Amino acid sequence: MIQKDKTYNLATFFCLYIAQTIPMSFFSTVIPVMMRQENFSLSAIGLLQLIKLPWILKFLWSPMIDRHALTTGDYKRWIFSSELIYAALIFGVAFLDFHTDFYTIVALIIISFIASATQDIATDALAVLSFSRKDKSLANSMQSMGSFGGSMIGGGVLLLLFKQIGWNNLLPCLALFVIVALLPLLFNKGIKIQPKQPDERAKKADVFYFFTQRKIWKQIGFLFLYYSGLIGTLAMLKPYLVDLGYSMKEIGVMSGVAGTSIGFLASFTGGIIVRRIGRFQARILFALFVLVATLYFLGLSYATPTTVLLYGGIFLLWGSYGMATIVVYTTAMDCVRPGREGTDFTIQTVITHLSGMLMAILSGKIADHTGYHGLFFFESSIALTSLIYILIVFRKDKEMV
Structure with missing residues (x-):
């Protein structure tokens, strides 16, 4: 039951x-x-x-x-x-x-x-x-x-x-x-929560108090870095495919349908993985997937890739993105204060949106000046930085559940 x-x-x-x-x-x-x-x-x-x-x-x-x-x-x-x-x-x-x-x-x-x-x-x-x-x-x-x-x-x-x-x-x-x-x-009558205590009621200033927590900044750094190795590549994926000669219809199928479908399935898989191996191990595993995906596109940029190779990269990219979202959302839930659940979770998701927006803008400028080689090298460097950050900053958080 x-x-x-x-x-x-x-x-x-x-x-x-x-x-x-x-x-x-x-x-x-x-x-x-x-x-x-x-x-x-x-x-x-x-x-x-x-x-x-x-x-x-x-x-x-x-x-x-x-x-x-x-x-x-x-x-x-x-x-x-x-x-x-x-x-x-x-x-x-x-x-x-x-x-x-x-x-x-x-x-x-x-x-x-x-x-x-x-x-x-x-x-x-x-x-x-x-x-x-x-x-x-x-x-x-x-x-x-x-x-x-x-x-x-x-x-x-x-x-x-x-x-x-x-x-x-x-x-x-x-x-x-x-x-x-x-x-x-x-x-649904099965959703039940414990009623909040009067002293747990949120105030407007709680938006600012969120950033005064002693251990919250390592999570904020994680939120800024974790997607960054993917967002730039995702933002420039369609222009990259256009430059390779693919039509809008083909790009729609490759990224919009096939890629998003993989992201959908990876999200489900990612939830099970986090539940099995814990937050710390999942952070590392999914960061490795992100790094592999960015390195894969770096390799593709030095060749004329076939459609099969491109599909492989798109699946890696969207799959790692789907799994990364799970560990981001799950750890964000861990960092909420009693009575401020909506506020604290929202602040953290907004941080990921803002970092993604900045990275998408930056990726366009980098691609303009250095080409796709430079962009994918930059994205790989960010993905590696994210992995190192997790290994150093969260090394004490080796819980298994």
Whole structure:
């Protein structure tokens, strides 16, 4: 019975995470395409990345959720209300015309992303409180699988459907899916947490107090470094494939479908591995995978790779990324303070987003000046630095669970 409840809880969180990602991935993919078709400038299309700003700034209102969510029912109310607002805004956008209501559409999408980010804060906090230390990696697998699966569906499958049935017909279905994804949580009575104590209620200043913890900076260094060896390579993967002569359709299949699918499967595998061998060993193992992936692309840059070799590199890249997300999320859950679960977890995920954004920008500049050889050498160096950092800084954390 306990195993059955755990499986149901994991499935519930998977539904919540994929419900966040699919609409966001769809909008982030389809709107730039539509803007280009309407002859918007590339600069204007680049500014569209600002619609994701709520997911960077969500730490600002995370203490409010921690403060007012004391029981399982409180967290469910936050999740239901924010997700219903998310669905309602998506449904409302369906009735607007992209040509005449463009700025209204963008404004509504930004507001919908605020609602989605709020749902994410409450969902993350509930996940932290609902699972034991041993099972947190499995919960993080659901989070990562929801992210990869949502990206694949929202940026791939729905893009194809969009071309067939159009904006006004697809978005109501998307809104309905967001609501349907709430049903497992509605009927799940097995998610239980210990009510918070009055002295554990969060304050606005807790965002800053997070950084005053004595041992938190080694985790912050880890968060900045761990993805960095991958993000630059991932950011330049599509331009690299274009320069090798592959079409957009071929690139979509190679990276968007095949690569993301591997990331999805690796996320599930990574959760099991972390549960079996512990955080410290998993940090090292996945850092080695990241290093191998970057070295593989460094080797490819000195040859004219075949499609098979490229698929091998893409699988390595996305597979190591999928596993790396698990150890990042799991260790982030370990570093939350009582009563500030949503705040502390959100701050750590924002750190990874910011470091990824900076690395993506830096990788483009490095590739411009040194070519792909220089970029992949730089990424390999960062991956090696990350591995050495883990071996030195976390050498005392050799727990097995």
